[in-house]
Amino acid sequence: MAIYDDILAKVREQLPRMTHARKCVLRCLCESEQPLAANDMQVMLADADVDAATIYRNLETLCQIGVVHKVEMSARGALFALADNDHSHSIKCTECNCRVDIGDCFMAEVEALIQQRTGFDSVRHLVNFTGVCPQCRQPQQQ
Amino acid sequence: MAIYDDILAKVREQLPRMTHARKCVLRCLCESEQPLAANDMQVMLADADVDAATIYRNLETLCQIGVVHKVEMSARGALFALADNDHSHSIKCTECNCRVDIGDCFMAEVEALIQQRTGFDSVRHLVNFTGVCPQCRQPQQQ
DNA sequence: CCCTTATTGCAAATCATTTGCAAGTGAAAT
DNA sequence: ATTTCACTTGCAAATGATTTGCAATAAGGG
Numbered sequence: 001m002a003i004y005d006d007i008l009a010k011v012r013e014q015l016p017r018m019t020h021a022r023k024c025v026l027r028c029l030c031e032s033e034q035p036l037a038a039n040d041m042q043v044m045l046a047d048a049d050v051d052a053a054t055i056y057r058n059l060e061t062l063c064q065i066g067v068v069h070k071v072e073m074s075a076r077g078a079l080f081a082l083a084d085n086d087h088s089h090s091i092k093c094t095e096c097n098c099r100v101d102i103g104d105c106f107m108a109e110v111e112a113l114i115q116q117r118t119g120f121d122s123v124r125h126l127v128n129f130t131g132v133c134p135q136c137r138q139p140q141q142q
Numbered sequence: 143m144a145i146y147d148d149i150l151a152k153v154r155e156q157l158p159r160m161t162h163a164r165k166c167v168l169r170c171l172c173e174s175e176q177p178l179a180a181n182d183m184q185v186m187l188a189d190a191d192v193d194a195a196t197i198y199r200n201l202e203t204l205c206q207i208g209v210v211h212k213v214e215m216s217a218r219g220a221l222f223a224l225a226d227n228d229h230s231h232s233i234k235c236t237e238c239n240c241r242v243d244i245g246d247c248f249m250a251e252v253e254a255l256i257q258q259r260t261g262f263d264s265v266r267h268l269v270n271f272t273g274v275c276p277q278c279r280q281p282q283q284q
Numbered sequence: 285c286c287c288t289t290a291t292t293g294c295a296a297a298t299c300a301t302t303t304g305c306a307a308g309t310g311a312a313a314t
Numbered sequence: 315a316t317t318t319c320a321c322t323t324g325c326a327a328a329t330g331a332t333t334t335g336c337a338a339t340a341a342g343g344g
Contacts, residue, residue, distance in 0.1 A: 159289095
């Protein structure tokens with residue numbers, strides 16, 4: 001949980017209070033390899049006694065101070081992730097919903113290419129891969 | 143609109159009826175370079191006299207026959223795109239929300255790599271890039 | 285043009301997200 | 315340890331997206 005502690009320290013420098021709810025939200029983000037929807041956190045924190053509204057408000061605050069990165073997918077849907085995480089990606093099977101890790105994030109080169117092509121700075125990415133896993137591809141043979 | 147006509151023909155082969163609403167949904171998907179949320183289509187089709195429920199039902203049907211690809215972002219949120227589109231990607235500025243095209247999709251190699259690493263088939267991707275555009279990076283100097 | 289039934293529109297039901305406001309609680313100062 | 319202040323929270327109500335039931339509509343074959 002070194003990452004968690006680092007993040008906590010960083011947040012303490014930027015916000016006046018460190019509360020139970022705020023820690024819970026940060027813990028969710030640290031524990032997840034995937035970007036999360038606010039709703040996903042509600043599920044993860046079902047036993048933690050944190051109100052849904054509080055989760056939303058914390059996410060907003062954490063985005064404002066730059067610790068969390070928000071990706072707006074459409075009008076109502078957004079995903080959240082730690083802003084500086086060293087992450088990997090995974091791929092989800094469309095048949096059985098299993099998820100397999102792909103390994104270290106190989107998007108750095110892609111981001112560099114984008115920066116070069118467009119002149120954009122601070123390039124970030126959200127990716128989502130789907131496919132059919134080896135088990136589901138074969139007609140199941142007992 | 144060659145793509146649109148091709149898709150229409152493909153759908154006609156798979157479904158018994160081709161309705162006004164169904165055409166509208168397909169047109170939205172053909173016209174958009176980005177994957178769309180159901181809600182985005184409601185906005186695009188505000189004048190087209192298509193009920194929201196109908197949009198959702200058509201998207202579900204089109205996914206079932208494999209013409210549309212659904213990416214579930216979280217419990218309630220999903221994005222939709224044509225399953226076989228030859229697309230490009232763009233990057234959105236987090237400051238001014240402008241969107242700049244990146245050019246042809248360079249994810250084919252990435253998908254090949256993933257296929258090799260994981261054994262998954264039919265690999266598809268959804269990506270979302272954000273950054274700070276050249277205009278916003280400079281403190282605005284009149 | 286008629287028939288069959290897939291599809292639609294409408295209304296109601298669900299569920300996620302946002303907002304207002306009084307109560308609760310960190311943390312600095314005592 | 316206690317007090318104090320205002321940042322945060324929980325609750326409840328409001329808002330808006332998505333889903334579902336059902337009667338009415340309309341696409342396409344005969």
